[in-house]
Amino acid sequence: xxxxxxxxxELILFARQKDTVVFSFLLPIVMLxxxxxxxxxxxxxxxxxxxxxxxxxLPGILAAGIGLVSFQTLAVGIAVERHDGTLKRLxxxxxxxxxxFLGKCVLVLVTAAAQVAVLLTxxxxxxxxxxxxxxxxxxxxxxxFTIGTTAGALxxxxxxxxxxxxxxxxxxxxxxxxxxxxxxxxxFDFPDLPRWLQTVAAVFPLKWIAQGMRSVFLPGSFAAAEPxxxxxxxxxxxxxxxxxLVGLALCLRTFRWTPPDGxxxxx
Amino acid sequence: MAVPPGPGRDxxxxxxxxxxxxxxxxxxxxxxxxxxLRVEAGEVLALLGPNGAGKTTTLEILEGLRPAGSGSVRVLxxxxxxxxxxxxxxxxxxxxxxLGQGELTVREMLQATAACYPSPWPVxxxxxxxxxxxxxxxxxxxxxxxxxxxxxxxxxVLGRPALLFLDEPTTGLDPEARRALWQLVRTLSDEGTTILxxxxxxxxxxxxxxxxxxxxxxxxxxxxTPAGLRARGGGAATVTWTEAGRSCSTxxxxxxxxxxxxxxxxxxxxxxxxxxxxxxxxYLQLVGEQA
Numbered sequence: 001x002x003x004x005x006x007x008x009x010e011l012i013l014f015a016r017q018k019d020t021v022v023f024s025f026l027l028p029i030v031m032l033x034x035x036x037x038x039x040x041x042x043x044x045x046x047x048x049x050x051x052x053x054x055x056x057x058l059p060g061i062l063a064a065g066i067g068l069v070s071f072q073t074l075a076v077g078i079a080v081e082r083h084d085g086t087l088k089r090l091x092x093x094x095x096x097x098x099x100x101f102l103g104k105c106v107l108v109l110v111t112a113a114a115q116v117a118v119l120l121t122x123x124x125x126x127x128x129x130x131x132x133x134x135x136x137x138x139x140x141x142x143x144x145f146t147i148g149t150t151a152g153a154l155x156x157x158x159x160x161x162x163x164x165x166x167x168x169x170x171x172x173x174x175x176x177x178x179x180x181x182x183x184x185x186x187x188f189d190f191p192d193l194p195r196w197l198q199t200v201a202a203v204f205p206l207k208w209i210a211q212g213m214r215s216v217f218l219p220g221s222f223a224a225a226e227p228x229x230x231x232x233x234x235x236x237x238x239x240x241x242x243x244x245l246v247g248l249a250l251c252l253r254t255f256r257w258t259p260p261d262g263x264x265x266x267x
Numbered sequence: 268m269a270v271p272p273g274p275g276r277d278x279x280x281x282x283x284x285x286x287x288x289x290x291x292x293x294x295x296x297x298x299x300x301x302x303x304l305r306v307e308a309g310e311v312l313a314l315l316g317p318n319g320a321g322k323t324t325t326l327e328i329l330e331g332l333r334p335a336g337s338g339s340v341r342v343l344x345x346x347x348x349x350x351x352x353x354x355x356x357x358x359x360x361x362x363x364x365x366l367g368q369g370e371l372t373v374r375e376m377l378q379a380t381a382a383c384y385p386s387p388w389p390v391x392x393x394x395x396x397x398x399x400x401x402x403x404x405x406x407x408x409x410x411x412x413x414x415x416x417x418x419x420x421x422x423x424v425l426g427r428p429a430l431l432f433l434d435e436p437t438t439g440l441d442p443e444a445r446r447a448l449w450q451l452v453r454t455l456s457d458e459g460t461t462i463l464x465x466x467x468x469x470x471x472x473x474x475x476x477x478x479x480x481x482x483x484x485x486x487x488x489x490x491x492t493p494a495g496l497r498a499r500g501g502g503a504a505t506v507t508w509t510e511a512g513r514s515c516s517t518x519x520x521x522x523x524x525x526x527x528x529x530x531x532x533x534x535x536x537x538x539x540x541x542x543x544x545x546x547x548x549x550y551l552q553l554v555g556e557q558a
Contacts, residue, residue, distance in 0.1 A: 001382055002382045002383045004382070005378065005379045005382035005383075006379065008379070009368075009371065009375065009379045012370075012371065012375065013368060013370055013371065016370035016371075017370060080367075081367060081368075084367035084368075085362060085364040085365070085366070085367055086367035086368050088332060088362060088364075089360075089362060089366075089367075089422070091331075091332060092330055092331070092332060092355065092358075092360035092362070093355060093360075093380060093383045093384075093426070094352040094353075094355040094356040094383050094384065094426070095383045096352060257332075258332060258333070
């Protein structure tokens with residue numbers, strides 16, 4: 001049962017690699033606690049309504065967390081495995097590629113679900129963020145989470161082909177992720193960003209995950225403050241779905257077990 | 268160049284490895300040039316050659332980890348670059364580069380790899396065979412270089428391969444670990460495993476291999492049995508002695524006659540020694556000629 005063995009290995013490796021645990025799994029949780037502790041102002045919807053800061057910050061940090069455990073974990077992890085020879089070794093065994101990717105999928109799903117559970121628990125218990133009671137809000141949460149995580153994971157596998165060494169993988173991946181978080185409404189109020197930055201951010205998936213999460217955790221009155229004046233669920237589903245397909249196509253076209261000829265780790 | 272027969276050549280059996288005119292370029296650099304090579308079932312063949320001679324590239328093409336440039340490559344009857352899972356179940360690969368995933372324990376790594384094969388060695392028996400039983404609970408990153416190399420070999424043979432590739436298997440091992448690994452290779456060979464290994468150690472090739480190929484600048488300069496190779500270069504033995512206060516030596520195919528002549532001339536010959544010409548002498552001579 002090579003699939004079960006791979007899943008076990010992925011989870012063991014993730015848990016033992018302290019840097020990935022800290023920088024993709026725990027970071028959003030620490031950020032939530034930090035921001036919710038430091039900022040106390042209520043955030044206005046522009047029409048007289050308002051919510052406490054922790055409630056406003058929760059959707060953005062959920063989106064950031066989804067991006068980190070899917071995209072960043074896989075992009076860095078697979079790049080390192082490609083350059084340290086792990087993938088080459090796997091390629092020499094009869095391990096079916098599907099088993100390898102299923103192992104990665106389960107890793108992302110388990111860590112993303114665990115992270116979301118911790119974030120929601122901390123937000124609700126420590127900072128008294130009201131969680132939605134309506135089933136349709138949780139339905140929205142479910143599809144934003146699922147399509148967002150899938151797109152992030154597939155794009156992460158594709159992006160893992162970019163770093164030219166194991167040592168550079170962390171920076172090559174984390175830099176763009178951080179930039180994207182700043183323009184996608186994770187740390188700043190998205191409607192306050194300049195119009196051109198909003199347009200740039202709207203090309204990438206993270207903005208749509210954050211916006212979808214805002215529609216779940218903020219009152220309906222906040223929809224009017226969005227640049228389009230609505231939560232745009234249809235557009236979010238389409239953009240995230242297209243990115244997932246782009247990610248899949250890139251994986252199928254570009255994935256390699258070994259670094260390209262001429263820049264292999266061995267001469 | 269005449270290719271001497273390997274074991275089983277006359278039985279008209281399919282060659283385990285059959286390479287014809289293999290050429291591989293990296294940009295303008297030619298790594299492997301028009302290589303022809305046949306390895307028969309049950310044979311142990313050692314590839315020798317200086318660094319950069321194309322040994323690893325050749326192995327990786329045969330392992331299916333790199334595409335061939337041109338020429339035909341058949342391993343167990345199929346093109347290894349396009350071969351599927353069934354093929355890889357029958358081929359064991361020990362790469363030259365160090366192991367990754369150092370956070371796993373020895374046992375975890377072996378068990379995960381064993382899960383890929385239909386009838387792998389029992390992990391405990393294999394740990395014993397490579398002398399890692401006492402270390403099976405340790406993280407791979409805490410192993411010494413020699414212990415990691417033994418784990419590497421264990422991973423390569425775990426699936427009971429019909430064909431085993433070993434890329435410099437004993438580099439970095441202490442003499443005792445080297446001998447233990449030689450014993451493992453002999454055991455596998457006795458059980459019928461066909462083995463293609465690369466090495467920088469001439470004694471290793473002599474100890475293990477039925478035939479030795481010398482790769483120089485991507486070309487197969489020699490391919491012969493260790494004894495046949497040793498006999499190249501004009502003589503089978505070196506005779507040394509001291510005459511008129513000077514140390515003298517000669518390479519000869521007939522050392523007994525040389526010694527008889529010396530004894531007739533000098534009586535009891537001072538510092539007389541007859542040494543079999545070593546494979547290393549022949550190898551260095553070959554590399555020197557081609558350079």
